[in-house]
Amino acid sequence: MTVRAFYSALGVGLPAWSTREAPARCFARPDAHNHGDRSPSCSVNLASGAWNCHGCGARGGAYDAALALGRSPRSAMDLLVAHSLAEPQAPRHRTPNRTPGREARIGFQQTGLRASGRTARCR
Numbered sequence: 001m002t003v004r005a006f007y008s009a010l011g012v013g014l015p016a017w018s019t020r021e022a023p024a025r026c027f028a029r030p031d032a033h034n035h036g037d038r039s040p041s042c043s044v045n046l047a048s049g050a051w052n053c054h055g056c057g058a059r060g061g062a063y064d065a066a067l068a069l070g071r072s073p074r075s076a077m078d079l080l081v082a083h084s085l086a087e088p089q090a091p092r093h094r095t096p097n098r099t100p101g102r103e104a105r106i107g108f109q110q111t112g113l114r115a116s117g118r119t120a121r122c123r
């Protein structure tokens with residue numbers, strides 16, 4: 001669960017039993033709640049990382065959560081990328097085995113094999 005790991009890195013523990021929406025103490029405006037929101041009124045979407053607080057109305061995405069927890073914009077972005085929740089803004093290099101040319105070549109070879117197999121079966 002990348003979203004869970006992301007929030008864990010921010011110091012927000014999401015319960016292991018939650019599958020879609022995880023309850024969390026309000027981290028955006030804890031002061032807006034009694035006792036620092038002891039009974040969690042914030043919920044985090046484990047698929048997207050988006051969150052919203054039913055108590056104070058604060059909401060946002062994973063990036064906003066990082067900012068709310070005191071990260072700098074740069075550090076928030078790094079954390080998103082580290083947990084595969086965002087693409088790097090300016091990729092400096094491409095991974096060799098992910099270039100379109102190589103994928104296309106592999107695809108062509110597989111298609112060729114499949115085609116010849118079918119021909120053999122027909123005759």
Ligand SMILES: [Zn+2]
Binds near residue numbers: 041042053
């Ligand atoms: Zn709140």
